[in-house]
Amino acid sequence: MRFIIQRDHLVQSVQDVMKAVTSRTTIPILTGIKMVVSDEGVTLTGSDSDVSIESFIPKEEDDKEIVDIKQTGAIVLQAKFFSEMVKKLPSDTVEIEVQNHLQTVIRSGNSEFNLIGLDADEYPHLPQVEEENIFKIPTDLLKAMIRQTSFAVSTSETRPILTGVNWKIENNELNCIATDSHRLALRKAKVEIDSAAHYNVVIPGKSLNELSKILADNNELIDIVITENQILFKAKHLLFFSRLLEGNYPDTSRLIPTESKTDVVLQTKEFLQAIDRASLLAREGRNNVVKLSTLEDKIVEISSNTPEVGKVVEEIKALSVEGEELKISFSAKYMMDALKALEGTEIKVSFTGAMRPFIIQPINDDSILQLILPVRTY
Amino acid sequence: MRFIIQRDHLVQSVQDVMKAVTSRTTIPILTGIKMVVSDEGVTLTGSDSDVSIESFIPKEEDDKEIVDIKQTGAIVLQAKFFSEMVKKLPSDTVEIEVQNHLQTVIRSGNSEFNLIGLDADEYPHLPQVEEENIFKIPTDLLKAMIRQTSFAVSTSETRPILTGVNWKIENNELNCIATDSHRLALRKAKVEIDSAAHYNVVIPGKSLNELSKILADNNELIDIVITENQILFKAKHLLFFSRLLEGNYPDTSRLIPTESKTDVVLQTKEFLQAIDRASLLAREGRNNVVKLSTLEDKIVEISSNTPEVGKVVEEIKALSVEGEELKISFSAKYMMDALKALEGTEIKVSFTGAMRPFIIQPINDDSILQLILPVRTY
Numbered sequence: 001m002r003f004i005i006q007r008d009h010l011v012q013s014v015q016d017v018m019k020a021v022t023s024r025t026t027i028p029i030l031t032g033i034k035m036v037v038s039d040e041g042v043t044l045t046g047s048d049s050d051v052s053i054e055s056f057i058p059k060e061e062d063d064k065e066i067v068d069i070k071q072t073g074a075i076v077l078q079a080k081f082f083s084e085m086v087k088k089l090p091s092d093t094v095e096i097e098v099q100n101h102l103q104t105v106i107r108s109g110n111s112e113f114n115l116i117g118l119d120a121d122e123y124p125h126l127p128q129v130e131e132e133n134i135f136k137i138p139t140d141l142l143k144a145m146i147r148q149t150s151f152a153v154s155t156s157e158t159r160p161i162l163t164g165v166n167w168k169i170e171n172n173e174l175n176c177i178a179t180d181s182h183r184l185a186l187r188k189a190k191v192e193i194d195s196a197a198h199y200n201v202v203i204p205g206k207s208l209n210e211l212s213k214i215l216a217d218n219n220e221l222i223d224i225v226i227t228e229n230q231i232l233f234k235a236k237h238l239l240f241f242s243r244l245l246e247g248n249y250p251d252t253s254r255l256i257p258t259e260s261k262t263d264v265v266l267q268t269k270e271f272l273q274a275i276d277r278a279s280l281l282a283r284e285g286r287n288n289v290v291k292l293s294t295l296e297d298k299i300v301e302i303s304s305n306t307p308e309v310g311k312v313v314e315e316i317k318a319l320s321v322e323g324e325e326l327k328i329s330f331s332a333k334y335m336m337d338a339l340k341a342l343e344g345t346e347i348k349v350s351f352t353g354a355m356r357p358f359i360i361q362p363i364n365d366d367s368i369l370q371l372i373l374p375v376r377t378y
Numbered sequence: 379m380r381f382i383i384q385r386d387h388l389v390q391s392v393q394d395v396m397k398a399v400t401s402r403t404t405i406p407i408l409t410g411i412k413m414v415v416s417d418e419g420v421t422l423t424g425s426d427s428d429v430s431i432e433s434f435i436p437k438e439e440d441d442k443e444i445v446d447i448k449q450t451g452a453i454v455l456q457a458k459f460f461s462e463m464v465k466k467l468p469s470d471t472v473e474i475e476v477q478n479h480l481q482t483v484i485r486s487g488n489s490e491f492n493l494i495g496l497d498a499d500e501y502p503h504l505p506q507v508e509e510e511n512i513f514k515i516p517t518d519l520l521k522a523m524i525r526q527t528s529f530a531v532s533t534s535e536t537r538p539i540l541t542g543v544n545w546k547i548e549n550n551e552l553n554c555i556a557t558d559s560h561r562l563a564l565r566k567a568k569v570e571i572d573s574a575a576h577y578n579v580v581i582p583g584k585s586l587n588e589l590s591k592i593l594a595d596n597n598e599l600i601d602i603v604i605t606e607n608q609i610l611f612k613a614k615h616l617l618f619f620s621r622l623l624e625g626n627y628p629d630t631s632r633l634i635p636t637e638s639k640t641d642v643v644l645q646t647k648e649f650l651q652a653i654d655r656a657s658l659l660a661r662e663g664r665n666n667v668v669k670l671s672t673l674e675d676k677i678v679e680i681s682s683n684t685p686e687v688g689k690v691v692e693e694i695k696a697l698s699v700e701g702e703e704l705k706i707s708f709s710a711k712y713m714m715d716a717l718k719a720l721e722g723t724e725i726k727v728s729f730t731g732a733m734r735p736f737i738i739q740p741i742n743d744d745s746i747l748q749l750i751l752p753v754r755t756y
Contacts, residue, residue, distance in 0.1 A: 081658060081687065088655050104688075111655055115688035277466050277489055280459060309459065310482075310493035 001037050001073025001098040005057065006066050007089055007108065010042075013055040014083045016214045016238065017046030020053040021079040027124070032076035033083075034123045035096075042067055045126065046079060051207050052126050053214070054239040070097075074120035075104055085113060127241055129232045131225050135169070135193035138219040139235065145176050146212045148187045148341040148368055153205035154180035164202035166249040167226075169193065177252055178205065183334045184252060184371040185341060192221075199226050202249050207242035214238070256371060257357060260350035262323040264300060265363060266316065268347050272339045274314040278302040279332030281309050289375050290332045294318075294325050304332075319346060328354045329377040335360075338370035379415050379451025379476040383435065384444050385467055385486065388420075391433040392461045394592045394616065395424030398431040399457040405502070410454035411461070412501045413474075420445055423504065424457065429585050430504050431592070432617040448475075452498035453482055463491060505619055507610045509603050513547070513571035516597040517613065523554050524590045526565045526719040526746055531583035532558035542580035544627040545604075547571065555630055556583065561712045562630060562749040563719060570599075577604050580627050585620035592616070634749060635735060638728035640701040642678060643741060644694065646725045650717045652692040656680040657710030659687050667753050668710045672696075672703050682710075697724060706732045707755040713738075716748035 017033055025031060025048055034045040041058040059067050075098050086094065091109035098104050098117065106113040137145075146165075154162035159181075168175040172195050175188045211233055215222070223234040226244075233240040278290045282304040293301045298318045305311040328351060339347065344362030351358040360370040395411055403409060403426055412423040419436040437445050453476050464472065468487035475483045476495065484491040515523075524543075532540035537559075546553040550573050553566045589611055593600070601612040604622075611618040656668045660682040671679045676696045683689040706729060717725065722740030729736040738748040 078687070084658055085655070088651070088658070090651065090655075110693040111652070112691045113655075113659075113688060114690070116686070273466065273468065274489070277463065277468075277491075280462055280466070281491075308494070309456065310491060312492070313490045315488040 001075060002070040002096070003037050003042065004068040004070070004093055004095045005042065007086065007092050007094050009057050009066050010094055011086050013042075013044050013057050014086055016055045017044045017053045018079060018083050019210045019214055020046040020048055020051045022048045023080065025049070029076060029118055029122055030124070031079055032118055032123070033079045034074065034076045034120055036074040036120065037069060037072045039069065039072060041069075045123070047124065047126070049124065050204065050243050051210060052239075052241040054126065054241075056237045058237070073098055075102070076118040076120050076123050077104060077115055081115065126239075127227075127230045127232075127243075129225050129227050129230055129241070133194060133197050134223045134225055135174075135191045135197070136221040136223055137174070137189070137191055139215050139222050140217060140219050141189055142222055142233075143212050143215055143217070144343075145174070145187045145189060146208045149176045149178040149185040150205045150208045150212075151337050151341060152178040152180060152183055152185035152370075156180075161202055161245055161247040161249055163206075164204050164245040164249075165208055166202050166252075167199065169197065169199040171195065177249075179250075179252060179255075179371075182331070182373050183338065184255060185338070186252075186256075186369045186371070188367050200249070201226055201231065202245040202247070203231055203242060204245060211240050211242070214240070255357060256369070257350070257352045257359065260323065260352050260358075262294065262321070262326045262351040264294065264321050264349045264351075265319040266300065266347060266349065267319070268339055268342065268345055270316055271347070272336060274302045274316050275332050275335050275339070278304045278312045278314050279336075281306045281312055282332060287375065288332050289329050289377060290335075291327065291329045291377070293327045294321050323351075326351055326354065328358070329375045330358075330372050331375060334372045338372060341370060342368060379453060380448040380474070381415050381420065382446040382448070382471055382473045383420065385464065385470050385472050387435050387444050388472055389464050391420075391422050391435050392464050394433045395422045395431045396457060396461050397588045397592055398424040398426055398429045400426045401458065403427070407454060407496055407500055408502070409457055410496055410501070411457045412452065412454045412498055414452040414498065415447060415450050417447065417450060419447075423501070425502065425504070427502070428582065428621050429588060430617075430619040432504065432619075434615045436615070451476055453480070454496040454498050454501050455482060455493055459493065504617075505605075505608045505610075505621075507603050507605050507608055507619070511572060511575050512601045512603055513552075513569045513575070514599040514601055515552070515567070515569055517593050517600050518595060518597050519567055520600055520611075521590050521593055521595070522721075523552070523565045523567060524586045527554045527556040527563040528583040528586045528590075529715050529719060530556040530558060530561055530563035530748075534558075539580055539623055539625040539627055541584075542582050542623040542627075543586055544580050544630075545577065547575065547577040549573065555627075557628075557630060557633075557749075560709070560751050561716065562633060562747075563716070564630075564634075564747045564749075566745050578627070579604055579609065580623040580625070581609055581620060582623060589618050589620070592618070633735060634747065635728070635730045635737065638701065638730050638736075640672065640699070640704045640729040642672065642699050642727045642729075643697040644678065644725060644727065645697070646717055646720065646723055648694055649725070650714060652680045652694050653710050653713050653717070656682045656690045656692050657714075659684045659690055660710060665753065666710050667707050667755060668713075669705065669707045669755070671705045672699050701729075704729055704732065706736070707753045708736075708750050709753060712750045716750060719748060720746060 036043045044055045089108035095107040102117045104115045104117045166177040174191045178185050225232040290304045298321050302314040357373050414421045422433045473485040480495045482493045482495045544555040552569045556563050603610040668682045676699045680692040735751050
């Protein structure tokens with residue numbers, strides 16, 4: 001194996017596949033990056049066996065040579081060293097050569113590294129995914145859907161299924177739902193798919209977050225393939241595989257109230273900042289709970305009281321308040337997470353009493369919904 | 379106590395005095411910030427008993443009102459809450475009022491905080507420093523001297539005196555010396571002082587680092603006062619007190635070789651980057667040691683070899699190599715620290731054999747010197 005490559009392209013690809021590599025693996029070869037050189041280009045692979053990422057660097061792009069392939073072959077190199085090294089190499093080009101089976105020489109400018117590689121044949125195979133039913137989403141929409149739901153997954157392993165995001169596809173619509181049983185995030189969007197196809201799978205929240213990090217910010221279409229236990233995302237020169245979580249996701253549709261008793265419309269940013277300040281003292285208390293009360297004249301009061309430390313009272317002017325008077329307590333953190341996930345400068349909070357879950361939505365947009373369970377404080 | 383203040387000024391002052399406040403103190407009142415309101419302005423104080431910082435906010439500056447003082451007084455407020463809160467307040471002005479002895483109300487826009495303060499009379503007094511012999515250094519020079527020496531102090535408490543930087547003042551010259559007994563950093567500069575005055579004190583490295591962080595980047599003169607067990611730095615509206623370390627600092631002058639057998643002149647940046655790469659693999663080994671060899675044609679080779687992982691060879695072209703051939707091993711970390719501390723694009727390394735300490739200096743500048751002890755590898 002021997003090739004000369006533009007350093008920038010190598011650095012970018014290594015950085016992408018590194019997102020799947022962990023040092024805490026029980027399979028030693030997975031601490032490495034697999035590098036396969038064919039006549040078409042160089043393919044890098046990183047994996048922690050839950051998530052696998054494959055990045056392809058073509059020989060040429062836009063009529064410019066990126067890789068000069070002298071001899072094909074394959075090797076696995078220690079990911080930690082290799083990724084730090086490529087970032088620091090002195091020249092714009094890098095030569096990589098495998099000599100005597102596993103001895104790998106990396107040259108750039110007046111630097112020469114000799115690394116002892118691992119046998120690429122021993123690297124686990126990527127899952128085989130049959131591309132039966134591909135559907136497509138623009139990259140920026142996919143990233144938004146991940147950002148708006150995955151924060152709400154459970155971080156506790158007591159109910160492992162809740163550490164994932166539930167993706168349901170039916171009638172050309174994708175529904176993403178995440179809940180940790182104290183709050184819920186829902187986002188839906190139209191997708192391009194064979195209208196008869198339907199899926200109901202659970203993707204680890206961690207996988208979606210890693211995927212989101214390596215996807216570019218553009219509106220190119222991503223191909224998505226779902227099989228029984230894997231999901232594959234295909235972007236340009238990039239394959240991202242994640243295993244799916246096993247088990248049935250709870251039916252969350254009954255949780256979401258369909259009518260409300262008090263509706264409050266607020267400026268998102270002003271509301272977020274008031275909650276943030278009101279919770280400053282509450283954070284020291286054990287629960288980070290704030291209280292919301294509707295007052296006269298469309299005034300909404302946010303307050304918290306931590307006896308040993310002090311209390312905070314915030315008043316904000318709502319754009320509208322309709323329905324019954326209300327006093328309700330909830331987690332400031334959940335509310336801030338929800339408000340940060342929503343788009344739009346104005347939001348509507350719909351309550352159905354102090355003891356019932358309430359929902360937050362941008363005004364005039366029902367493609368996204370955040371739900372929070374109140375806290376009983378009396 | 380009651381006053382209305384421009385929020386920006388309050389935020390900046392709180393941030394400065396916070397540098398001295400630690401939550402890990404055995405004196406509970408030191409987790410607070412003391413606030414004293416006089417007819418002239420507001421004085422904030424933070425302290426961990428080793429370092430104390432006092433910041434003064436004048437009533438007016440450049441004919442603009444900063445503080446509107448309604449009633450003088452004093453209070454101590456929990457530093458952690460108070461500092462987070464002032465940063466997040468909604469309006470450009472903040473009103474602070476102490477009611478009923480310790481009950482403190484902070485108002486800004488439609489936010490109202492009620493904090494329970496502590497009695498300012500119980501806050502420890504700052505050290506009394508008699509201003510007998512003031513000397514002056516420009517702020518930027520002081521910051522450079524700190525940056526170029528304090529990194530070399532010992533982090534181990536086995537010889538506490540080495541955790542400080544030795545400041546010697548004699549013949550209108552300030553000498554700053556730090557060593558952890560494996561390397562040494564020295565920086566000297568002329569200072570404005572009564573020529574008969576001489577001092578020999580040891581300032582905790584930690585104190586100097588904190589001082590450096592809160593000083594502005596300008597060339598205004600800082601007043602410095604040294605007493606038996608305290609040093610006081612006086613900048614505009616800012617007092618910074620640090621205790622001194624007790625004990626005698628070792629005489630380091632004999633350590634520094636006065637002649638050399640091999641002199642190598644190198645481009646600082648190229649040398650630093652080569653050391654950085656050569657040490658990538660060595661970091662995994664137990665000692666992070668690299669080897670330097672002079673070759674023919676002014677080539678200097680930097681190499682490292684970690685048997686299980688691989689080896690690296692770097693070649694750089696020196697600007698000049700004079701004297702005996704040399705192979706020497708040393709800590710890559712110490713060399714990188716030293717090179718980062720030096721100013722100038724070209725540096726000279728002067729060796730006196732593979733087993734003797736060597737020195738690194740900018741060419742044509744003997745106000746700064748870095749010394750490293752080699753590592754025996756044979």
